[in-house]
Amino acid sequence: MFFLDILSGVLLLVGVFFGFTGALGLFRFPDFFTRVHAASVTESIASILILTGLMLQTQFDLNTAKLIFILLFLMITSPTASHALAKSARHGGLLSIPESKKKKENS
């Protein structure tokens, strides 16, 4: 069991690290699209790592199954949400920084 605990600890720590970088990116990146990108990509990997780490902490019973379900749903919903956000922004006419620069030069 000791080995599993270590592994789970490592997974959790790495997951937290990714979560943290995602939050940092959300604050530091210059425009909307890069921010969404930072948040969504790191969120996916962080949730995989953290939930796997948690699974290793269980007794491999019903709780593990529940965690697997949560992971599955997160894998489906969170990229979809990011996609919808970015697409709506695009439809709403929001431009990324290089594009708006180009537009400025053209006009």
Added chain:
Amino acid sequence: MAVLIDLVLLSMLALTALRIIFLKDLFAVVMLFGIYSFLSALIFINLDAVDVAFTEAAVGAGISTVLMLSTLALTGRKEKESKHSSILPFLVVTVTGAALIYGTIDMPPFGDANNPIHQHVAPRYIEQSPVEVGLPNMVTSVLASYRGFDTLGETVVVFAAMIGVLTLLSVRRKEDDEAPDSGLKSHRVLHVVAKIIIPFVILFALYVQFHGDYGPGGGFQAGVIAAAAIILYALVFGLPMALRVISPKFLQILAPLGVLLYASVGIYSMFMGGNFLDYNKLAHDPVHGQHYGIIIIELGVGITVFAVMLSIFYAFASQAERRNVS
């Protein structure tokens, strides 16, 4: 460790609340309010109130935020600068806060098992309810049986909210309006994902409804989740489609029926010789009677909450539609 988590969460809450005061962008205010609700749900979990956390996440962060956003869509997202002074409110708040702090000094210490509230009344719920009511989840036992009258009142409050909202905003259903421009029409990905997810959400609602006796959950949470599934459908495929699936008229019949289902359990127990809502009289074995009673009233709560939440959403969303058309 729990104290540390508690401290971190509480300071995040304080920051969120303070930020809200000074924000002028109402969209951000509402999003921060959603975050506030989620954070408090986390605190509730940390303080062992899993049922409450569940409800707060579903209601505070879910339904309330959705309703506020749809209001913002109609009222505009900027708060205007106002010149009136904020000294008087600040004074009122300081005095009230000082009174509360004064009151805390004599409070029983946080988390001490010898506090009066852990010594009186509650021990019976903890020790006897698994025997008397026969359910492992004490919160459900107390909610549905010992304080079942409160829960009836709660269901009626929800019903009253529907009456209020329907009085103020009427849902208009336009049959001839065939190709509505609402919904996220071009979002193919969303359509596919929503179609996959919605059945599972409804399944989960049923699980929460009937598993509430054994784990966190119950009629209220289940009703909100089921309503959320239909709300998701309405958001992705457009309100007219959702209105076609479940019509507002149907919901207006469903909601009172849920209340009546709850009350009829009480009336039935009166005919069986007990007091109102005395589930012991519902079957020969009192514990079985409790079981039947709780399942039926939770179903009543679930039905009412589902119908009410959905019709409130319909009412709000159809206002936005109306504005889009005009």
Added chain:
Amino acid sequence: MSFILDYYNYWVVVFLMMTGFYIVISANNLVKKIAGLNIFQTSVFMLYISMGKVTGGTAPIVVEGVELYSNPLPHVLILTAIVVGVATTSVGLALIIRIKRAYGTVEENEFKNSDDAI
């Protein structure tokens, strides 16, 4: 130190309550008022849940081998209160939509001016 550990939770909760209360009475925009009202109420819920906690206890769902449970009664009360809160919120927001339609604004001082006193 133990004094602080015993009460810090209540103090923070009081601070949160007062923040919410301040938003309610000072905000000029009605939507913000309702958001403040919700924050106020949510903080009161935290007061109740805090008092139900027993250090070292677990959630009040019977598990074999666990003796110490937190108090279920405050949880029940707050479940009810949350529902009451959302009911009030929805009616309040519906009123705001109607006010917007009738007055064209949701800023308190603006529609106050557009009617006679009272």
Added chain:
Amino acid sequence: MLEQHLAALPILLPLIAAPIVLLVGRSSLAWMVATLVSGFATIAAWQLLITCLASGSLSYAVGGWMAPWGIELRIDAANAFVLLAVTAISTLVLIYSKDSVAKEIESDKHLLFYTAHMLCLAGLSGILVTGDAFNLFVFLEISSLATYTLVSLASDRRCLTAAFRYLVMGTIGATFILIGVGMLYMKTGTLNMLDLSVRINLYESSRTINTGLAFVMVGVGIKLALFPLHMWLPPAYTHAPSAVTAFLASTATKVAVYVMIRFIFTIFGADHVFNDMGMDLILMVLAVVAIFKCSYMATVQNNVKTVLAFSSVAQIGYMVLGIALVSAAGLMAGLIHIFNHALMKGALFMAVGAVFYRVGSVNLQDFRGLGKHMPWTMAGFTLAGLSIIGVPLTVGFISKWYLVSAALDQGNWLVAVLVLLGSLLAVVYIGRILEAAYFQKLPEGTDPEQVKEVPYLMLVPMWILVIANLYFGIDTSLTTDAASAAAQWLFENSQTSVPQVMEMKP
């Protein structure tokens, strides 16, 4: 079976009727169901009052769980008395509302109106009957939500802002009550009112309990429109539909006064609240200021509904004054005034609603010449108005009489004089309206054919209340018996600190 469940009936009947009313689908049918149910609730309340006068108090354990574990309904003379007033007024208002609502509210909202009315009645009865402090909060919210709905049903847009202000203030009040009850619960571990009073008395003095008391008082103060917290009331009463105003003005604030009495006398104990905390002085000052400030405000208003709304705040001052005198006689005067004021304001607002029905607005100048064209309505208004002033042979006189004599009992000359001076202001604001009605001509350009007497369904309930105003002003045995029994019961149990110690074994 009915006797056994008598205590629960006043809540259950309207509570179950509310969803049924929504389901019946037709306005006239809904009206009939609502009126009948309200009538049955009145009969139940009457039975309860008789039972309580004969045998003290009744207790009903909902769900079969004994207090303090379950929720207990507890009825004594005090709440049975107020309950009778509330249910009776509700029935009369419902009879009255058939025509009034048809005129003032769009036809597709009639069902919602009757449902909301039933919910409001259920909430008010619940507040009165319950013996559990948290259950009281739940019913308070039912009645409040229904009230916001009812107020916002009017066609004037100003009802919306009035309802919103009411909603914000009401929710703040309810949340304050929630905080206060939470603090009591924290110190005692119980929510049952009797159990609370026993356990509060175990503490000599506790800051937490005192703060809890302060918060409950402020919260209830908002709900009953105690003087500086009354600002929500005049707009709400002015812009609500007439039938709604008639119902709310004569019940909602009265129930809040009852809650205050219950918290002071049953839960905290009069001794603690008044002697240790000095609340009597605060309440007395606020009450006296309310009487004068709001009576004065009433004299300068143009809208007659606003006049009566400010008058309501002033009259609440008299009730609170009775409580603040800290004697059984004062409490009795307060309780009598709760009942009597319900009769007066019910009749007055019904008369004003009748004027609105014919004339279409209720400003002072619209009352000109109505004495001739709507004789019955204005005669009713006059009699009820005299009652507000406190003319002998009306109930207003009885209230003032008991209040003044309670003040004199304590040698409190100042209060007695102030009460009488307050009545003079009532002469002014009622007099202005009567002057317009009887000594001025119908304004030019109004068709006299249009301005005629209202339908019987509106006149009859109004006149029942007017006659009740006179009857209870002459034969006071019922009101004084009930009120003095209630006051004695509350006061003695509150003095001896431990009412009936309940069996605490599981």
